[in-house]
Amino acid sequence: METLAFLIRRVGQAVMVMLIISLIGFSIQDNLGDPLRELVGQSVSEAEREALRDRMGLNDPFFVQYARFLGNAVQGDLGTSYFFKKPALEVILRKFPATFELVLAATLIIVLVSVPAGIFCAIKPKHIGARLIMGLSIVGISIPVFLTAIFSIYLFSIELGWMPSFGRGDVVELGWWNTGFLTGDGLEHLVLPAFALSSIMLPLFIRLIRGEMMEVMRTEYVRFAQAKGLHPRRVLFVHALRNTLLPVITVGGVQIGTLIAYTILTETVFQWPGMGFLFLEAVNRVDTPLIIAYIIIVGLIFVITNTIVDLIYTYVNPMVRISGVKG
């Protein structure tokens, strides 16, 4: 019951968030430039362009345009992309699997690397390996993602010739979804972009897990467990790690957003056919319907991931009650 009430509240919040986002998106569109120049050739006269602008409704007052947009949006129509000539929502959803798989692969890398590395650095802080990891993470945190991406293309694609340099490779169509997970070529193409994307978060999580772990290891209940003579591995993974993960999940939820933001850069460098790349292209082309649809969808993703994180949180630590819900 509690969870249901919570979810209903969240849906309400999501609608509010998206309304605000759409309003912001709409109000900045005039500053992005004139879409007409991208649609017509150089010798088309100003009168002709003006007529086209009229037909597209770009000359209407702001609130008329916004009201029209909202009216269509509640019917599931977020406008038609100027460049793709298809409903903006359809275009974005078509690109969603590529971005989702990239983020998923990067997240997997982050989890699989940062948890063992963080624990190792916490329990053996003086070990040469731990120092190496900590040193590297400083370097990693300070290199911008596009540099990591370009450097990895240079090293692994051009010099060594191990990895493909761009794109997504062969994909398998599964209904409306398309996946690169099922072909060797698709997986090969995923490696460099996923590593480049994970490189931003990896140092942060290693350091976070190390810090939390060191703190938890000093708490009384861990010492008590140790004193009780429990197996060190049990103390480590059952008692200590579980409590370490709480802040990690919180930070992780917030960082998913950052990860999505960085897909824009990563996808652009690797010509990865996902939403982030699509968005940057749309900005360059002033494809306003697509821009607004993108920020609304990303807003929705934020709300959904935060909701999921909150739910996981209560599962990991039942002591925590979902905020705003009476226990």
Added chain:
Amino acid sequence: MKKLFTLLGAFVLAFVVAGGVQAKTLRMAYDADPVSLDPHEQLSGGTLQLSHMVFDPLVRWTKDLGFEGRIAEKWERVDDTTVRFHLRQGVTFHSGNALTAADVVWTFNRLKESPDFKGIFEPFVSMAVVDDHTVDLVTSGPNPLVLHTATYIFPMDSAFYSGNDERGRDKAEIVKHGDSFASQNVSGTGPFVITSREQGVKVVFERFAGYWDTNSPGNVTSIVFTPIKEAPTRVAALLAGDVDFIAPVPPTDLPRIDSNDGTELITMTGTRIITFQMDQNRREELRDPRVRLAIVHAINNVGIVEKIMNGFGTAAGQMSPAGYLGYNEALIPRYDLAKAQALMTEAGYADGFELTMMAPNNRYVNDFKIAEAVAAMLAKINIRVDLTTMPKAQYWPKYDEQAADMMMIGWHSDTEDSANFYEFLSMTRDADTGRGQYNNGHYSNADVDRMTLDTLTMTNDEERAQVLQRIEQIQYDEAGFVPLHWQDLAWAARSGVNIGSVVNVMNFPYLGDLVID
């Protein structure tokens, strides 16, 4: 994994070779893919590149800016205002329909309806069917640019594009920003058929089995076209062997590709002129020809080409590039700082003045760096420049507003003829006729106006060249604008992909004729 695939690929190839057919695939990457499959929706380089793959024009440009017949086998002038085109027999569309004169006329009429193309076709009154394989093109007056314009007539399959589709839309409709039948479906006569297309990701072409030009040496059986927006990634894809052919090539990577084993670089002097316009309406100072001359003399455009463009351009003293009728040999770049200072003093502006300047930062090669260099050079004659650069999408509205005293514009003549420059950039602005539509300098000279209009109806090339060169001379003497350079073109390919023989200054490679070793 990759090795395994290569091995598998080798096996497949071996079988195909044994079967007697040699499959040659060209994997190419451009910075963008075509906006639409409709050849009349947008007049842009991308559209023309696609048109030359999927369609054939009546005539096409040769490398030395001459013409060769494609769908038109031969042509002759019937009278002052009529040119007759004899069409090739036995040409079929991808749909299987045979091409007739009716298709050509249908295409012409559709061009006259297209917002982007109707400007070019304005002097062309009508086209009439003479018989199944002959058409007459009628112009409003004597017209020197009939063949230039015929390069834009890519006959479309009128039967294929007639009627309504299943959604009730007129198949012939040209829609500029929306979904239309012609933007998603195509039937031309060209060497390649589109077999799949995911916009912004990939287009796959296969060679058209019924292609009429059996004499073409081309041996490419399929093309995989991928847009790669980021220049470093595009170059990396070529160097890593993931694609065979890329364009454009960023100037910074030219030496790298040139010196690399296994890749080849082709560069060519382009025909797009990059200029600054000096707005005489906004600034009284700029109305004085001496001040404009001082500005031209203060700008070291040879140095800009060398240092900023890495030699990837040709410094200009005029609009017409070499090879155009209007190209006037005598008009060379004229950097001379002492003379510039003297001219400023003579005009009474020894202490200089302040100017606003705007330039795009993602439209032309190194555009914003060029603007910064020009601003710094003008400081030497005490002109203090307040420079703003911005993405092209924001720049063009500013350009239309004429928002700064000096604005950058590059221009490529759609007709590959000098008069097009003057019509749009040099003639006195006239909102009714559309002449001087891009003349943000508000330069105005009655002789230039009159002579430009004269050249539009002169059919004797020699006389016409004299007048066109005279126009360049007048603009040069009065410093009507600041000429910077003609931007070079560059393509790069894997060795063995002989792109050198199919690329041209118009930048639409004739891929149907491409030979891969």
